[in-house]
Amino acid sequence: MSALFPTYARWQLEPVSGEGALLVDSSGVTYLDFVAGIAVCNLGHCHPKVNQAVKEQVESLWHVSNLFQIKQQEQAAKTLTDYSVLDKVFFCNSGAEANEAAIKLARKATGKHKILSFHQSFHGRTIGSMSATGQSKVHEGYGPLLSEFEYLPYNDENALSDAVDSEVAAIMVEVIQGEGGVTPMTQAFADKLKEVTELHGCLLIIDEVQTGIGRTGTLFAYEQYGLSPDIITAAKGLGNGFPVGAMLGKEHLTPYFQAGSHGSTFGGNPLAMAAVNAVLKEVVTENLLEDVKKKGKWVINELIDFSKKMDEIVEVRGKGLMIGIECKHEAAPLVAALREQKLLVLQAGPNVLRLLPPLVVTNEQLEQAVEAVKNVFKSSTLLTQ
The missing domain is CATH 3.90.1150.10 (Aspartate Aminotransferase, domain 1)
Incomplete structure (x- = not known):
């Protein structure tokens, strides 16, 4: 047994x-x-350059603390921001953790608590990310979740327009719903997202945990829709199997994530960053x-x-x-x-x-x-x- x-x-x-x-x-x-660790091993199993980078780092330093300067983090963050519309990066250990960070940052930055997400979405299995997930089967048996999430039909522009008002902190969405059926966003829906977030001043959070790091043919899938999100989340392919996640945000959000406002003991440690830097080099330069x-x-x-x-x-x-x-x-x-x-x-x-x-x-x-x-x-x- x-x-x-x-x-x-x-x-x-x-x-x-x-x-x-x-x-x-x-x-x-x-x-x-054709599972690839559920869209994780984007560079395949045992990619020689990723393996070599991790082996070299193992012989040097595995972990210290985010109390110290970590050069490998700065390098990875610079690549992610250079190749996106985002400006700052927070490293953690998984997609669920990245989405938790996004939810916390959106609530703190806006002073509001209501977040819109979508039926058949999937954002993780922690209490916060599960609350963002629009699937009842994921919720069953866990009691009350975060109360101020509202689920809308995906790709429904009218429902989106009707739901967004001045009380909404953020809209959290996948450009392609992965667990929800591999359903791509329509361009009309993307245009409506841009319109309502600009009109009402709410944040746009795009969950790129499954779609990111080249999976759809661009580093991030939002690029194919003309969107400019305030926050994106990444994980899965980011470390090619090494546990790592990242939340990226725009510059205007920096004042709300200062020292002591959020953290992760293992997030962004040198070993994880060795994998990330090797992955990003292969994806963006080859x-x-x-x-x-x-x-x-x-x-x-x-x-x-x-x-x-x-x-x-x-x-x-x-x-x-x-x-x-x-x-x-x-x-x-x-x-x-x-x-x-x-x-x-x-x-x-x-x-x-x-x-x-x-x-x-x-x-x-x-x-x-x-x-x-x-x-x-x-x-x-x-x-x-």
Whole structure:
């Protein structure tokens, strides 16, 4: 009997090694990994430059405290701000922690407490980030959450206009709802977000935990919508598997996060920053982002063409290498069947297959994966289960 709390529905598969988009289990079977640690290993498993950076830092210094100057933090923060519209960075350990920091900063900076988020959103599992999450299944059993969150329908401009007033501190939103079904924001909705935040003076918080660090073909997904958020949050791909998160904010928010106002014992320690700096160097300087756009466009177009011949597929959607396939029936049997074909994928809600390959996936591996997806959909016995 396991001594672990059973908080995860674990697959009967134990990975022991990996390289790039490949994962090897304890019985020696190799899988094509389109889970990537749930959009975490953007540079693939055991990326040599990230590994080397962490190894070198291990031999030098793991951890001190944020009471000290940490050069690696300054370097990472400069890269993140140079390649975004944000000016300041707070480092922590996860996406949930980054979203907690964003919620705290928005409330303190505005002096208001009401925050709008969206049905089917996902922002984390701490009390604050769970309160921001618009999914009742995440809330069940935990009693009262933070009371001043209001959930709106996603991509509904009229509902957004009606809900925003002078009492709203911030709007918290994902540019693509990941856990909520790989649903991209419409441009019309993005334009309305810009309009209402400017009109009412509330902050715009964009959760880039899953979409950030190149996943959609730009460093951050907000760039593709002409938005200029006050705060963004990042994690997952930021450390390529090393636990790290970041909240980025604009200059005007600096007075509200001064010494003693927020903190993290482990956030931004030298070991985490070694991973972050190596990741960012690869993503922003090695032409990776254009490659992601090309690869994603090819996969999405291939699957859209296939969907026209397959009644089971409702829609193919996504950006870059964050791709969802909405099905008429439950997606779980398809996930299991693809695992039998040595392709690992996820669900995003009950009816959506989610493909999150490492950004370094090869064209041949993408072709192999698309062929496996097509073959499984053609297997009619799975579609009515």
